[in-house]
Amino acid sequence: xxxxxxxxxxxxxxxxxxxxxxxxxxxxxxxxxxxxxxxxxxxxxxxxxxxxxxxxxxxxxxxxxxxxxxxxxxxxxxxxxxxxxxxxxxxxxxxxxxxxxxxxxxxxxxxxxxxxxxxxxxxxxxxxxxxxxxxxxxxxxxxxxxxxxxxxxxxxxxxxxxxxxxxxxxxxxxxxxxxxxxxxxxxxxxxxxxxxxxxxxxxxxxxxx
Numbered sequence: 001x002x003x004x005x006x007x008x009x010x011x012x013x014x015x016x017x018x019x020x021x022x023x024x025x026x027x028x029x030x031x032x033x034x035x036x037x038x039x040x041x042x043x044x045x046x047x048x049x050x051x052x053x054x055x056x057x058x059x060x061x062x063x064x065x066x067x068x069x070x071x072x073x074x075x076x077x078x079x080x081x082x083x084x085x086x087x088x089x090x091x092x093x094x095x096x097x098x099x100x101x102x103x104x105x106x107x108x109x110x111x112x113x114x115x116x117x118x119x120x121x122x123x124x125x126x127x128x129x130x131x132x133x134x135x136x137x138x139x140x141x142x143x144x145x146x147x148x149x150x151x152x153x154x155x156x157x158x159x160x161x162x163x164x165x166x167x168x169x170x171x172x173x174x175x176x177x178x179x180x181x182x183x184x185x186x187x188x189x190x191x192x193x194x195x196x197x198x199x200x201x202x203x204x205x206x207x208x209x
Contacts, residue, residue: 086137089130093141096122097149110153112170116177119146123181127188135193146178147171186192 009142084092108114122145147167154166160193171178 083131083132084126084129084134086134086141089126089137090141090144090165091141092129093122093126093145094148095142097145101149102150105152110155112153112174112177115149115153116174116180119149119177119181120184123185124188127185127192132192132196135189138189139182142182142185143178146174146181150174 035141090166097119100122101115104111104115104118123138123142126145150167150170151163154163154170176182
């Protein structure tokens with residue numbers, strides 16, 4: 001006669017404690033989809049690491065910032081205003097002096113002193129605004145512009161000969177203003193030339209950055 005072995009409630013509870021729980025199935029019951037794999041969790045989704053932006057992946061690494069531009073060695077500011085060629089300086093000075101001569105005749109009765117005083121700043125502006133390659137043109141075009149501006153102020157009899165005699169007389173009387181304006185234009189051109197040569201020499205002696 002066989003007797004079947006029966007377990008007591010204490011033995012059954014101990015057996016349940018020793019049995020490990022089954023891992024949850026993926027996709028059901030809100031279980032973990034990575035199966036508890038720490039390597040997969042650390043790797044993550046590569047599309048999420050760059051923000052999911054395809055343009056950022058295609059652009060590649062960000063370009064390096066541009067190096068700051070080196071300032072001129074002299075540290076001085078450039079002269080403001082336009083840059084005139086030799087012909088442009090002659091036209092500018094001649095037209096301005098002709099207009100000033102007409103205004104002098106209309107407003108001041110052809111005063112030679114007023115004309116001479118106005119001639120000096122025009123010479124300075126011409127020497128400042130001419131470009132570096134035509135610095136020698138400034139003291140050349142200034143006397144010609146002075147003669148052009150004297151045409152409305154020249155007196156004398158009617159006719160070509162009378163006008164010519166009056167122009168020569170005005171030039172003889174106003175020779176001081178003519179020489180002064182030419183000297184100013186030549187001095188400014190010389191200073192600009194010396195500064196340009198010195199700046200170029202310092203740029204050659206400076207080591208490359």
